[in-house]
Structure formats: C-alpha cells, structure tokens
Amino acid sequence: MPESTTEILAYRILELLPFLTALPEALHLPLAIALTGLVPITIISLIGLVGVYMERKISAFIQVRLGPMEVGPYGILQTLADGIKLIGKEDIIPRGADRPLFILAPIFAFVGVVLLFVAIPFDRNFIVVDLNVGIFYLAAVASIEVVGVIMAGWASNNKWSLLGAMREAAQVVAYEIPLGICLITVVLLAGSFSMVEIVEGQKGLFLNWFLFRNPVMWVPFIAFMVASLAELKRAPFDLPEAESELVSGFHTEYTGMRFSIFFIAEYGAMFISGALISVLFLGGYYTGIPFLDDIGGAIGLLLRTGTLFGKAFFFIFVQMWLRWTLPRVRLDQMFYICYKVLVPFGFVALLITAFWELVFPGQGFMSLGWAPGSQ
Amino acid sequence: MESLEILSVLAGKFGEGLEAVTEGPESHLKLPAREVASVCTFLKEDPTLDCDLLTCISAVDLKGLKGETTDDFEVVYHLESTRKLHTVCLRLRVPRESPKVPSVSAIWETANWHEREAYDLMGIEFEGHPNLVRILCADDWVGHPLRKDYEYPKEYHGVHCEFEGNQDGTWGGHPGK
Amino acid sequence: MTEAIARESSVHSAPDIRTEELLLNMGPQHPSTHGVLRVIVRTDGEMVLDCEPVVGYLHRCFEKCAESGTYVQAVCYTDRLDYLMAMGNNLGYALAVEKLAGGEIPEMAEFIRVLVTELNRIGSHLIALGTFGLDTGAITPFFYSFRDREMVLDILEEICGQRLNYNYIRPGGVAYDLPEGILKKVEKFLDHMEKSLVEINDLLTYNGIFIHRTANVGILDVETAIRYGVTGPNLRSTGLKRDLRKLRPYGIYDRFEFNICTGTGEYGTLGDCWNRHIVRMQEITESIKILRQVLGSFPTEGEHIAKAMARKVRPAVGAAYTAVENSKGELGFYVASDGSDKAWRIKCRAPSFHNISVLPALCKNTMLADMVIVLGSLDIVLGEIDR
Numbered sequence: 001m002p003e004s005t006t007e008i009l010a011y012r013i014l015e016l017l018p019f020l021t022a023l024p025e026a027l028h029l030p031l032a033i034a035l036t037g038l039v040p041i042t043i044i045s046l047i048g049l050v051g052v053y054m055e056r057k058i059s060a061f062i063q064v065r066l067g068p069m070e071v072g073p074y075g076i077l078q079t080l081a082d083g084i085k086l087i088g089k090e091d092i093i094p095r096g097a098d099r100p101l102f103i104l105a106p107i108f109a110f111v112g113v114v115l116l117f118v119a120i121p122f123d124r125n126f127i128v129v130d131l132n133v134g135i136f137y138l139a140a141v142a143s144i145e146v147v148g149v150i151m152a153g154w155a156s157n158n159k160w161s162l163l164g165a166m167r168e169a170a171q172v173v174a175y176e177i178p179l180g181i182c183l184i185t186v187v188l189l190a191g192s193f194s195m196v197e198i199v200e201g202q203k204g205l206f207l208n209w210f211l212f213r214n215p216v217m218w219v220p221f222i223a224f225m226v227a228s229l230a231e232l233k234r235a236p237f238d239l240p241e242a243e244s245e246l247v248s249g250f251h252t253e254y255t256g257m258r259f260s261i262f263f264i265a266e267y268g269a270m271f272i273s274g275a276l277i278s279v280l281f282l283g284g285y286y287t288g289i290p291f292l293d294d295i296g297g298a299i300g301l302l303l304r305t306g307t308l309f310g311k312a313f314f315f316i317f318v319q320m321w322l323r324w325t326l327p328r329v330r331l332d333q334m335f336y337i338c339y340k341v342l343v344p345f346g347f348v349a350l351l352i353t354a355f356w357e358l359v360f361p362g363q364g365f366m367s368l369g370w371a372p373g374s375q
Numbered sequence: 376m377e378s379l380e381i382l383s384v385l386a387g388k389f390g391e392g393l394e395a396v397t398e399g400p401e402s403h404l405k406l407p408a409r410e411v412a413s414v415c416t417f418l419k420e421d422p423t424l425d426c427d428l429l430t431c432i433s434a435v436d437l438k439g440l441k442g443e444t445t446d447d448f449e450v451v452y453h454l455e456s457t458r459k460l461h462t463v464c465l466r467l468r469v470p471r472e473s474p475k476v477p478s479v480s481a482i483w484e485t486a487n488w489h490e491r492e493a494y495d496l497m498g499i500e501f502e503g504h505p506n507l508v509r510i511l512c513a514d515d516w517v518g519h520p521l522r523k524d525y526e527y528p529k530e531y532h533g534v535h536c537e538f539e540g541n542q543d544g545t546w547g548g549h550p551g552k
Numbered sequence: 553m554t555e556a557i558a559r560e561s562s563v564h565s566a567p568d569i570r571t572e573e574l575l576l577n578m579g580p581q582h583p584s585t586h587g588v589l590r591v592i593v594r595t596d597g598e599m600v601l602d603c604e605p606v607v608g609y610l611h612r613c614f615e616k617c618a619e620s621g622t623y624v625q626a627v628c629y630t631d632r633l634d635y636l637m638a639m640g641n642n643l644g645y646a647l648a649v650e651k652l653a654g655g656e657i658p659e660m661a662e663f664i665r666v667l668v669t670e671l672n673r674i675g676s677h678l679i680a681l682g683t684f685g686l687d688t689g690a691i692t693p694f695f696y697s698f699r700d701r702e703m704v705l706d707i708l709e710e711i712c713g714q715r716l717n718y719n720y721i722r723p724g725g726v727a728y729d730l731p732e733g734i735l736k737k738v739e740k741f742l743d744h745m746e747k748s749l750v751e752i753n754d755l756l757t758y759n760g761i762f763i764h765r766t767a768n769v770g771i772l773d774v775e776t777a778i779r780y781g782v783t784g785p786n787l788r789s790t791g792l793k794r795d796l797r798k799l800r801p802y803g804i805y806d807r808f809e810f811n812i813c814t815g816t817g818e819y820g821t822l823g824d825c826w827n828r829h830i831v832r833m834q835e836i837t838e839s840i841k842i843l844r845q846v847l848g849s850f851p852t853e854g855e856h857i858a859k860a861m862a863r864k865v866r867p868a869v870g871a872a873y874t875a876v877e878n879s880k881g882e883l884g885f886y887v888a889s890d891g892s893d894k895a896w897r898i899k900c901r902a903p904s905f906h907n908i909s910v911l912p913a914l915c916k917n918t919m920l921a922d923m924v925i926v927l928g929s930l931d932i933v934l935g936e937i938d939r
Contacts, residue, residue: 400652401870401873433873440896453886453901485781511608
C-alpha cells in the first residue's frame with residue numbers, strides 16, 4: 001500500500017529530529033503526524049498573508065487609488081506589519097459574553113478550513129491524504145465553519161452579532177445544496193469520489209477538462225462559483241458581515257488575534273474554493289498542454305503545484321473583483337437565487353450530464369468525431 | 376390666489392379677533408391662539424385654499440423686543456398649497472405665564488415634530504399633541520434655551536459648563552477675561 | 553419614546569402566543585446612519601414592525617448662537633447646518649436677511665452665487681450617491697464619486713479658501729471676488745463630470761443587483777410626502793414637479809433653462825428608492841446645464857458685494873420667511889429683526905428634519921436590510937436636522 005504523504009513526512013521528521021526517538025515508541029508516529037499538521041496551518045497562514053495584500057491592492061486599483069505603498073517596496077510587508085499589530089492588541093472579551101464559546105468559535109472556523117485543506121491535491125502523490133471519498137469528505141467538513149460562526153454570534157452577547165450569525169447559518173446551509181449538486185455532476189464525469197482520480201480524469205489536452213466535457217457543463221461551473229461565493233460569505237453574499245448594517249456581523253466583538261484567526265480562515269477558505277473549482281472543472285494541477293504535463297521529477301512537481309496555485313489565485317482574484325464591483329443582495333433575494341435558480345438549473349444539468357455519459361462515456365464533446373477521448 | 380384675497384376670505388369667515396396685516400416684509404394674518412386649529416382645518420380642507428403643506432412653525436420670544444409692550448411668545452405658521460401655489464402666514468401670540476396653543480398635528484404630520492421643537496426650545500405647550508416631549512435637547516434638560524431670559528446651566532451631569540464669556544450670552548471682550 | 557414602542561410591543565403579542573420581538577437600537581454610532589442618528593427599531597426576526605428616529609445628538613442650538621452675533625457673523629453658523637451644501641445654507645440666510653434689509657445685489661455677485669451653489673449641489677449629490685451605494689454594499693462607486701467631488705472642493709477652495717464650511721455668500725453679495733482663471737477650471741470640471749456620470753451610472757444605477765435592492769422599496773406617495781413636509785428630490789421622485797428655483801425664483805435663476813427632475817419610473821415605481829436615486833443623478837446633469845449657461849453669460853466685471861451691506865447689515869424692523877432649494881429640499885429661514893445689527897430670532901426650516909420624520913411611515917413591515925436602504929435614499933444630514 002503506498003504510503004501517504006503524511007506518513008512519508010512523518011518518517012522524514014523523525015529522521016530530521018532524532019531527539020524525538022527518545023520518546024516512547026508509541027508516540028513517534030502520532031507526534032510526527034501532529035507536527036506535519038503544522039504544514040497546512042503554515043501554508044494557510046501564508047495564503048492569508050498574500051491574500052490580504054492581494055485584496056488591498058486589487059481593491060485599491062479598482063477604486064482608482066494605490067493601496068499600501070509605504071511598508072516595504074510597493075507595500076509588500078504591509079500584512080506582516082498588520083499581523084504584528086494584531087498580535088499586540090489587547091484581548092477583550094465583552095462582559096456577559098459566554099467565555100468558553102467565545103474562545104472556541106474562531107478555532108472552529110479555522111479548523112474547518114484546515115480540514116478542507118487536507119483533501120486538496122497538489123500533485124498526483126502530493127496530497128496530504130488521498131481519501132477515496134474526497135468529495136464527500138469536503139462537502140461534510142465544510143459545515144464545521146458554520147458551527148464556529150453561530151458560536152461567535154451567540155457568545156458575543158450582542159444582538160447585532162446574533163443577527164449576523166443567524167443570517168450566515170441560513171445562507172451557508174442553503175447554498176450547500178447547489179454545491180452538492182455540482183459536486184455530484186463532476187463525480188459522474190470522473191467516476192470516482194477521490195480528488196486525485198478527478199484530476200487524473202482531466203489529463204491530456206485542456207479540452208479534456210470537465211468544463212468542456214458536454215455542452216451544459218458551464219452551468220455547474222457557474223453554479224459552483226456562485227455557491228462558493230455564498231459559502232465564503234463574500235460579496236455579493238456578504239449579508240452576515242454587512243458592514244453598513246451590522247457593523248461587522250458575527251465577528252463585531254472580536255479583536256486582535258481572535259479576529260485575525262477568522263480573517264485567515266476566510267482567506268484560506270477562498271484559496272480552497274479556488275483550488276476546488278480548478279480541480280473540479282479546470283484540470284486541477286494539469287496545465288492542459290500534454291508535453292508539459294509529462295515532465296517528471298522535482299521540476300514537474302513544482303510545475304504542477306504551481307499550476308494549481310496559479311489557478312486557485314486566479315479565482316481568488318475573480319472573487320475579489322466581484323466583491324468590489326457588486327452591491328449586496330438581500331436575504332430573500334439570496335434564497336431566491338439559491339432555491340429557484342441554482343438548484344433547478346443544477347439538476348437539469350446533472351440529468352443531461354448523466355445522459356451524456358450514457359451515450360458518450362468518457363468523451364468530451366469537443367473531441368467527438370475526430371479524436372477518441374482521453375480514457 | 377393672492378395673499379390679500381386669502382387673508383380677506385379668512386378674516387371674513389372667522390370674524391373678530393382676526394386681523395390681516397399687509398405692510399411689512401411679509402403679509403400675514405394675526406389670530407387669537409384658541410382659533411388656530413379651526414382656521415388651519417379650514418385652510419386645509421377648503422378647496423379654493425387647499426393648504427396641504429405646512430412649511431414651518433416658528434416660535435419667537437418677544438420679551439425685550441423694541442416696540443413691544445408685552446413679553447408674549449409669538450408662534451408663526453407658514454402654510455403653502457402645492458396645487459394652488461399660494462402661501463399663507465399665520466401669527467398668534469400667547470402670554471408668557473401660560474403659553475398654550477391648540478395643536479395642529481392632527482391636520483399635518485409635519486406639525487408633530489415642529490411643535491415638539493417649539494416646546495423644547497421655547498416652552499410653548501401644544502394642547503392635543505400626541506407626544507409632547509423634548510426632541511433636540513437632552514431628555515433631562517432644564518429650561519428652554521431660546522427664551523430671552525434663559526439661564527445658562529452651571530453644570531450638567533457633573534460636567535462644568537459655565538463659560539467664561541459674558542453672562543448675558545453676548546460675545547465681546549477677551550476670552551478668558 | 554422608547555417607552556411608547558416598548559408598551560406597544562406588549563400590546564401586540566396575543567395572550568396565547570408569545571412572539572419574541574427584538575428591540576434594536578441603531579446608533580447613534582453606526583456606520584450606516586449617516587451621522588449621529590439613533591433609530592429604535594422593533595423587529596420580528598428580520599421584519600421591521602416599527603421604527604422611531606431619535607434626533608438631537610448634534611444639537612448645537614445655532615439659533616441661539618446666531619442671536620449673539622451680528623448678521624454677518626452668523627453666516628459661519630449657517631455653514632454648519634447642512635455642512636455638505638454650505639453654499640446653499642449661506643444663500644438662504646443671505647436672501648432672508650436681504651428681504652428685510654432691501655437693497656440691490658450686484659450682477660456679478662448674483663452670477664457668482666449661482667456658480668458656487670450649483671457646484672456645491674453637484675458635490676452634495678455625489679456624496680448622496682456614494683453613501684447610498686455604500687449602504688447597498690457597492691463600495692467602489694463611493695470612491696469614484698468622492699474623486700469627482702475632490703475636484704469641486706478644489707475649485708471652491710480656490711474661490712474662498714475652505715473645502716467644507718465656506719462662509720462665502722454673505723448678505724449683500726459674496727465675500728471675495730473670483731480668482732483668475734477659475735472659470736476655465738470649472739469648464740474642465742464640467743467636461744470631466746459628464747463622462748464620469750456615465751461611468752457611475754453604469755457601475756451603480758443600472759446594476760442588476762442594485763435595482764433589485766432599491767426598486768419598489770420604501771415607496772413614498774405624494775400625499776404622505778406632503779403631509780410630512782418632505783421636499784426636494786424625495787418629493788420630486790413621487791412625480792410632483794416642485795422646485796423652488798422655478799416656483800419662486802430667487803437670484804437670477806429665472807434666466808436659466810433647466811428641467812425639474814422627477815422620478816422616471818424606468819425601474820420600480822415612482823417614489824421608491826431607485827427613483828429617488830435617479831432624480832439625484834438627473835439633478836447633477838441639470839446643474840451641469842445651468843453651470844454651462846452661467847459660464848456662457850458670465851459678466852466680465854462688477855462688484856462682488858453691495859457696499860451698503862459689506863460690513864454691517866441693519867435690516868428694518870419686521871420678520872419674513874425666505875426659502876431656497878437645497879440639495880435635500882426646501883431650506884427656509886424665518887428671520888425676525890429688531891432694527892439693530894444683531895438678529896432677534898433666526899429659525900431654520902431644515903429639509904432633512906422632515907425627510908427623516910417620514911421614515912416610520914416608509915418602514916412599516918419591511919426588512920431590516922431595506923430599512924437601511926430607505927434611510928440611505930432619504931439623504932439626510934444630521935447637521936441640519938439638529939441645528
């Protein structure tokens with residue numbers, strides 16, 4: 001049985017830090033695995049750093065201004081400075097707030113994001129754990145964040161935060177339905193729940209990407225993008241944190257490091273949704289140019305990981321672009337979009353995809369007639 | 376309709392106590408305080424007059440004004456018709472000891488807040504007003520600031536607010552002297 | 553006030569069903585109440601059952617302060633009423649005092665007055681549209697409109713030295729003469745503004761989500777508006793053509809051709825938030841039209857203030873009410889004079905005072921998000937509500 005990346009890393013860590021072998025035998029592997037857990041947390045924090053800088057610069061350029069320019073060349077070190085400032089802030093817990101819940105809430109949100117990170121494939125063998133129920137796992141774990149948000153809203157002892165948390169719970173839970181429908185559509189095309197299998201199913205020319213498999217695949221693509229915007233609570237679906245109405249929604253009362261945990265969780269989730277969109281519809285870590293995809297070794301690994309990061313960051317850019325352009329939709333309009341637009345269209349697309357797979361199994365409609373499909 | 380005609384129509388209908396004044400910068404109708412509600416109702420409902428917009432209710436303290444013998448308050452109503460495009464000005468006086476005026480807030484909603492302001496700043500009481508409480512000053516403020524004999528408070532909730540200027544409220548003199 | 557709403561909530565819950573109603577307090581410090589306004593809202597979940605605006609947090613009793621200085625000294629108090637359209641306030645006050653004092657205003661001063669007032673009106677409407685966009689969640693149009701407003705502020709700063717509280721239009725004329733080359737700058741700004749307005753309209757006004765948020769929300773009908781004394785773009789959006797610049801022209805407004813902008817009904821119904829917004833957009837276009845006519849017929853020389861009123865103003869004994877059309881509505885001053893150089897009583901009729909009083913009527917049984925939109929569309933300035 002091939003060893004997963006986690007186990008490989010764990011043994012490497014034991015080799016690198018021999019003093020760990022002094023501990024009892026039974027603790028070796030769990031401890032090393034716990035240390036490997038630091039890797040996704042670090043990566044997510046770094047993504048948060050880059051994401052915040054991107055957001056400030058992109059919003060600035062859209063709003064005809066410059067953004068951070070002072071700290072470091074072109075303001076690159078701005079987020080670092082902000083992070084240091086946030087760490088140094090006083091930790092305020094409001095009077096009357098539910099202390100244990102207040103402290104746990106950001107942790108839930110962050111843990112939800114880290115757990116999602118576990119299933120993102122960066123390369124064929126470069127994935128934390130290649131679960132054979134990857135898609136199912138993602139859909140299930142995505143809801144942990146909701147618990148964190150509701151806890152934050154309740155524990156803040158603030159009517160406005162409570163309103164924000166209630167809106168958020170309603171929104172996220174509602175949009176998981178179109179999300180699930182799009183996921184199932186992709187699973188139909190790939191024939192498997194495993195994330196690596198899904199990407200492998202799109203190997204070859206970029207016309208093999210699931211987006212181009214049949215004439216209706218753009219519907220799940222758009223639906224997934226809209227639904228993930230709503231899951232992330234980004235504009236135009238940022239009702240839970242509607243600044244102009246609720247000050248800051250469910251995280252009004254959070255300051256300093258606690259607030260920055262929510263913040264980093266949000267940007268990590270943005271990266272994960274971008275990575276997911278590219279994995280499901282746009283070929284994942286494959287560039288779509290066959291000779292580039294066949295490069296092996298370390299260079300190939302870097303190339304493919306870089307491709308996935310590039311696609312994910314492109315979608316982060318699109319999400320930020322949408323945020324600074326569009327106004328906010330109202331609660332009932334948001335539900336209308338979910339239940340009366342995305343779900344029916346998603347179902348119809350699912351049915352058509354199912355029929356297509358029956359008639360032209362494994363073949364994209366771009367390659368019908370003149371070349372056989374990739375599989 | 377010209378203001379002269381309006382004033383004569385009103386003076387004709389409501390008889391004694393009403394007086395049309397046409398010289399001065401603004402022609403207006405003087406009426407006794409108790410008549411104001413009936414006059415305003417007539418102004419609003421009569422189809423030729425049709426004064427549907429109450430523009431402003433102002434309260435003036437006449438104590439110490441040159442040429443005035445009494446220290447009454449004067450309440451001034453400015454009305455307008457959006458369809459007939461004419462304006463009417465009503466002025467009435469109430470004595471200082473019992474400044475009571477019938478409220479017109481049932482006729483125009485505008486009057487609701489204007490009368491609250493006149494009560495808050497000048498101390499005129501409007502009878503029949505649904506909610507005559509202070510609107511601009513704090514709820515526990517003492518006194519009516521726009522009166523000419525208003526005494527400035529020495530402190531408010533422990534905050535010292537006596538200013539070192541002239542105690543009669545005028546400017547002049549070096550600050551801090 | 554609060555007790556009235558609290559009492560009502562216990563009356564409304566039926567004895568057998570206990571519905572939980574939330575008594576929310578918005579403000580006075582709140583990002584979307586456009587100033588220190590407090591709104592007490594009684595909600596049932598997301599639906600607003602009743603709301604009550606509580607004003608007075610910015611009350612400085614300007615009317616009392618103005619009595620302690622001369623007429624000329626009181627001009628700087630009027631700036632701070634509707635601080636976003638300070639020229640309009642100055643103009644209203646100056647006209648009110650001139651009605652009592654009499655006298656000729658020089659032609660040059662009249663032209664300058666129209667120039668700066670219409671520039672200020674454009675600036676005020678730009679803020680209205682920017683902050684309204686912010687309320688709906690569109691953050692970018694705010695930056696675009698403020699960038700354009702900076703140009704207006706630069707021009708006005710060059711004219712009178714101040715960006716916000718101008719203290720420029722005085723009884724008798726204006727305080728200083730225009731600097732050299734300012735008319736060319738105004739013309740350049742007008743050319744830029746026309747292009748920029750198209751851009752902002754594309755971004756905000758005709759955006760699908762914005763239309764969904766604002767059309768058919770907070771519909772104000774003509775009778776309710778007049779009953780509450782609402783004037784200005786809010787009243788015109790209901791379809792009534794009432795603009796004091798045409799109805800009782802003051803200054804030289806009767807020489808210029810411009811339309812009265814009413815709601816178009818293109819999206820939503822007349823009197824809703826979208827139509828209030830489009831009226832303000834159209835008014836910017838009309839102001840540009842007036843300004844071009846002003847620039848076209850500007851006198852080459854003249855006095856900027858009537859000599860008789862330059863230093864001291866002594867109106868005759870009497871009292872009168874004068875109103876001008878401000879960006880928010882009809883701004884009126886009732887000035888009572890005792891013949892000296894200090895005012896006896898100045899009462900300011902502020903348009904936003906009436907605009908905010910209509911909020912409870914507009915917000916019955918709407919959603920909380922809609923209430924914020926309605927508040928933004930009414931375009932209130934706390935400075936003139938509280939005075």
